[in-house]
Amino acid sequence: xxxxxxxxxxxxxxxxxxxxxxxxxxxxxxxxxxxxxxxxxxxxxxxxxxxxxxxxxxxxxxxxxxxxxxxxxxxxxxxxxxxxxxxxxxxxxxxxxxxxxxxxxxxxxxxxxxxxxxxxxxxxxxxxxxxxxxxxxxxxxxxxxxxxxxxxxxxxxxxxxxxxxxxxxxxxxxxxxxxxxxxxxxxxxxxxxxxxxxxxxxxxxxxxxxxxxxxxxxxxxxxxxxxxxxxxxxxxxxxxxxxxxxxxxxxxxxxxxxxxxxxxxxxxxxxxxxxxxxxxxxxxxxxxxxxxxxxxxxxxxxxxxxxxxxxxxxxxxxxxxxxxxxxxxxxxxxxxxxxxxxxxxxxxxx
Amino acid sequence: xxxxxxxxxxxxxxxxxxxxxxxxxxxxxxxxxxxxxxxxxxxxxxxxxxxxxxxxxxxxxxxxxxxxxxxxxxxxxxxxxxxxxxxxxxxxxxxxxxxxxxxxxxxxxxxxxxxxxxxxxxxxxxxxxxxxxxxxxxxxxxxxxxxxxxxxxxxxxxxxxxxxxxxxxxxxxxxxxxxxxxxxxxxxxxxxxxxxxxxxxxxxxxxxxxxxxxxxxxxxxxxxxxxxxxxxxxxxxxxxxxxxxxxxxxxxxxxxxxxxxxxxxxxxxxxxxxxxxxxxxxxxxxxxxxxxxxxxxxxxxxxxxxxxxxxx
Numbered sequence: 131x132x133x134x135x136x137x138x139x140x141x142x143x144x145x146x147x148x149x150x151x152x153x154x155x156x157x158x159x160x161x162x163x164x165x166x167x168x169x170x171x172x173x174x175x176x177x178x179x180x181x182x183x184x185x186x187x188x189x190x191x192x193x194x195x196x197x198x199x200x201x202x203x204x205x206x207x208x209x210x211x212x213x214x215x216x217x218x219x220x221x222x223x224x225x226x227x228x229x230x231x232x233x234x235x236x237x238x239x240x241x242x243x244x245x246x247x248x249x250x251x252x253x254x255x256x257x258x259x260x261x262x263x264x265x266x267x268x269x270x271x272x273x274x275x276x277x278x279x280x281x282x283x284x285x286x287x288x289x290x291x292x293x294x295x296x297x298x299x300x301x302x303x304x305x306x307x308x309x310x311x312x313x314x315x316x317x318x319x320x321x322x323x324x325x326x327x328x329x330x331x332x333x334x335x336x337x338x339x340x341x342x343x344x345x346x347x348x349x350x351x352x353x354x355x356x357x358x359x360x361x362x363x364x365x366x367x368x369x370x371x372x373x374x375x376x377x378x379x380x381x382x383x384x385x386x387x388x389x390x391x392x393x394x395x396x397x398x399x400x401x402x403x404x405x406x407x408x409x410x411x412x413x414x415x416x417x418x419x420x421x422x423x424x425x426x427x428x429x430x431x432x433x434x435x436x437x438x439x440x441x442x443x444x445x446x447x448x449x450x451x452x453x454x455x456x457x458x459x460x461x462x463x464x465x466x467x468x469x470x471x472x473x474x475x476x477x478x479x480x
Numbered sequence: 481x482x483x484x485x486x487x488x489x490x491x492x493x494x495x496x497x498x499x500x501x502x503x504x505x506x507x508x509x510x511x512x513x514x515x516x517x518x519x520x521x522x523x524x525x526x527x528x529x530x531x532x533x534x535x536x537x538x539x540x541x542x543x544x545x546x547x548x549x550x551x552x553x554x555x556x557x558x559x560x561x562x563x564x565x566x567x568x569x570x571x572x573x574x575x576x577x578x579x580x581x582x583x584x585x586x587x588x589x590x591x592x593x594x595x596x597x598x599x600x601x602x603x604x605x606x607x608x609x610x611x612x613x614x615x616x617x618x619x620x621x622x623x624x625x626x627x628x629x630x631x632x633x634x635x636x637x638x639x640x641x642x643x644x645x646x647x648x649x650x651x652x653x654x655x656x657x658x659x660x661x662x663x664x665x666x667x668x669x670x671x672x673x674x675x676x677x678x679x680x681x682x683x684x685x686x687x688x689x690x691x692x693x694x695x696x697x698x699x700x701x702x703x704x705x706x707x708x709x710x711x712x713x714x715x716x717x718x719x720x721x722x723x724x725x726x727x728x729x730x731x732x733x734x735x736x737x738x739x740x741x742x743x744x745x746x747x748x749x750x751x752x753x754x755x756x757x758x759x760x761x762x763x764x765x766x767x768x769x770x771x772x773x774x775x776x777x778x779x780x781x782x783x784x785x786x787x788x789x790x791x792x
Contacts, residue, residue, distance in 0.1 A: 152486075183531035184508040249555045249567045249678065263617050263677055265624050268691050269684070288509040291547040299552055299571040303673035307647060310617040310677075313624035314691075340548055340573060340670070359688045363695035370699035374706030381713035385720075392721050396728030403732035407739025414743035418750030425757055439764055444784045446768040453775035456785055 164199035171195070175211040177283045180204070186284060208283040213347060216298055218305070219260030219273035220352070261357065262306050268314040269360075273352040274326075276301050276333070278344050285343025293342055297333075301349075304332045314356070318364075322351050502536035512546045512579050515539050525579040544579045545589070548670060551596050557680060558605050560613040565683055568616070569676035570604050570654070572596075574662070574669045581666030592667065599661060600654075600672075607654050611644065616677055619647040647674065 171194055172178040178190030182203045190205065197203035249258065260271045276297065280286045290296055308328045312321045330349040337344050356364045428435040448454065507513050513526040517539045526532055527546065534541065555569040574596070576582045586592040608616060621643060655672040662669050679687055751758040778785060 181509060181529070183529075184506040184511070185529040185531075186509050258676070261678060263679075265618050267613065267617065267687070269679070269687060289547060291510070291545055291549055295550050296548070296573070299550060299675055300673065303571060303675045306674070306676065307619055310647060311619050311622060316624065336671070342548075356691070357688065360691045360695070363692040363699075366699045367695050367702070370702040370706075374702045374709075377706040377710050378713070381710040381717075385713055385717040388717060389720055389724070392724045396724045399728040399732045400735070403735040407735045407742075410736075410739040410743045411746070414746040418746045421750050421758065421761070422753070424761065425754055428757060436760065439761065440783060443764040443767055447771050448776075448784075450768075450772055451774060451776045455775065455777045457777065457779055 167199040167201065168196055169194060170197060170205055172205075172207060173209075175209055176207045177210050178205045178207055179283055179287045181206075186288065189283065206287050208280055208286055210280045210283055213277050213279055214294075216276045216278075216294070216301065217273075218275065218298075218301060219256050219271065221256070259302065262309050264309055264314045264317055265311050266313045269357050270309070270314055270317050271353070271355050271357055272305065272309060272317065273354070274301075274305060274329075275348075275350050275352065276346065277348040277350070278346050280343060281345035282343035285341050287343075290340055290342045293344060296340070296342065297337070297344065300333060300336055301329075304329050304336070305349075308332065318354055318356065322354065326351055499536050503533055505532055505534060505541050506530075507532055507543075510545060510547050511543050512576070514542045514544070514579050514583055516542055521580055521583060527579075542579075542583060544576050544582065546575070548573050548575050549589070551593060551600075552675070553597055553600050553604075555676065556601050556605065558608045560608060560616060561610060562612040564613045565680040566608075566613065566616070567676070567678045567680060568604060568608060568674060570600055571673050571675040572600070572655075572658075572669060573671040574667050576666060577663075577668035578666035581664070583666075585665045586667075592665070595665070596662070596667075600658060603654055603658050603661075607650055607657075611650060615643050615645055615650060616647060616674065618643045621646075650674075 170178070170190075172190050172192045174192045176192060178195060179186065180188050180190055180197055180203055182198065184204075187203070195205075197205060257271070260273050261269060262272055264270055278297065286293060308325050309317055312325060315321075317325065326349050330346055333349065334346045337346065355361065505513065507526055507529050509529045511529070513532070515522045515526070515534055517535070521542075522539065525544075551572045551574055553570045553572075555567045557565060558568050559565050582592070586595065651672055651674055655669065658672065659669045678684070
């Protein structure tokens with residue numbers, strides 16, 4: 131220490147006499163500073179992967195654990211029960227809200243690696259993920275999610291760098307592979323379950339080939355639609371189908387309303403005919419009976435009955451006739467005497 | 481004396497410590513290491529994880545990733561054999577199999593990524609132009625279901641294109657070719673997939689137009705089928721109506737005819753017992769109604785008036 135510069139940054143210490151006490155001090159300070167590097171916690175949903183000088187040595191269960199200090203042993207915590215989810219063609223912003231457009235940056239500020247993955251001139255990264263070709267060389271917009279868990283933490287930690295990106299690339303490749311083998315109708319409707327299963331299977335197969343230590347839990351299709359430009363014509367087909375059903379139903383309705391009515395009318399006609407025939411026959415019977423009875427009575431006294439009947443008829447007829455002219459049988463040529471005008475009221479002789 | 485000894489010990493200890501630190505290195509499970517001496521790689525790369533030793537200060541350590549790495553290419557515009565222009569995006573998995581060779585040829589990963597881009601683009605392009613689009617898209621020969629809900633909604637006169645080799649085979653060929661080239665760089669190409677295939681805008685437009693016209697055709701077919709069925713039902717209805725009404729008419733007429741016949745029979749039976757009497761009473765019955773009004777000219781010859789002239 132130079133006497134001209136009393137303070138050179140060194141604290142003023144009483145002259146320290148190094149002695150045997152220095153060794154326990156060093157030891158204690160070592161121990162204190164190493165506490166951080168000896169104790170560690172493994173969460174209930176995690177497993178710890180412990181490495182000694184970089185070499186994997188053991189796994190740690192959840193709880194408070196010990197390891198060798200000062201970086202001799204290091205631990206990676208792997209979440210083994212958490213279900214990870216990857217979304218394709220859309221992103222969920224908050225629970226319940228989702229969007230299919232994000233612009234050039236992902237929602238969490240992540241770099242969607244836009245330049246690399248998008249076709250030049252395209253501005254919708256989600257559409258790039260979801261627009262694909264079907265087996266009949268049509269196009270469809272397919273949104274889906276992949277859910278996975280870690281099944282082998284050691285493999286997961288050491289075999290594949292960036293498992294998430296690997297899963298994303300593989301999922302897109304496999305989904306397009308499977309969709310590329312189905313027709314657009316299958317993709318839109320009946321083939322969905324099939325496609326999900328096949329993608330799940332194939333994806334797991336490939337990940338196992340890499341030894342990635344990942345278990346695919348689910349592949350679930352979300353919205354699957356034809357491209358926007360084409361949607362109206364697809365709707366048209368649905369509408370046409372509905373229209374067809376409606377038209378056919380209406381025709382049957384008309385049929386069903388008219389035929390019973392017609393049957394009813396037919397019944398009525400028959401009833402009327404029956405009524406007529408009843409009436410006709412009964413009248414005939416009645417008339418015939420009347421004639422027969424009259425005739426039988428007449429047969430008892432034919433001449434008198436005939437005269438009587440005749441006189442009864444005259445009695446009915448003559449009073450009604452206003453203009454009666456009785457001429458002698460022998461009289462010829464009555465014309466000059468005949469008043470051809472209809473008789474006037476009051477009966478004035480002309 | 482003791483102080484100086486302790487000081488020397490401390491200094492020696494720290495020097496030893498520094499030397500020790502510089503002669504040991506840790507290789508992680510995910511790493512592989514090449515030892516460099518004066519800028520030149522020395523010996524075999526170290527691939528076993530753990531604590532290893534080297535000559536301090538003179539030798540340095542260059543670390544490489546041992547894990548499976550991702551490569552994702554730029555989408556590139558490629559024409560297929562049947563002249564369809566498509567965007568193809570290929571993705572692959574690779575690892576640094578020989579870090580020494582890798583160091584010598586590629587030097588680092590960033591370089592490797594861009595070299596991979598160039599190589600893969602060329603190879604991919606070659607293979608795709610050799611095949612039709614359907615081979616790039618389809619991987620099996622399964623029959624595509626074109627029916628929806630039991631009905632055939634497409635009036636399908638064309639058969640769907642058959643594949644020659646299929647998507648899997650194409651990617652396998654690309655992989656095989658690329659593998660050997662890339663192995664020179666100490667890289668093992670593990671896997672290659674077609675990640676995305678899409679149409680260029682002008683072709684996409686045409687495809688949309690085709691899809692639209694196909695749907696329109698299907699819609700038309702549905703509508704006309706509907707009309708056809710309706711006409712059928714209406715025809716049935718009309719026929720049924722005719723049948724019902726004509727049968728009713730027939731049966732009614734039959735009944736009436738039978739009734740008339742029977743009535744005639746009854747009258748006949750009764751009146752033919754005495755036709756003259758029938759004529760007599762029948763006419764008598766009808767005179768009152770027939771001669772309701774008007775003028776009647778009669779002679780005294782008649783039955784009624786003969787007593788006007790004389791008594792007998």
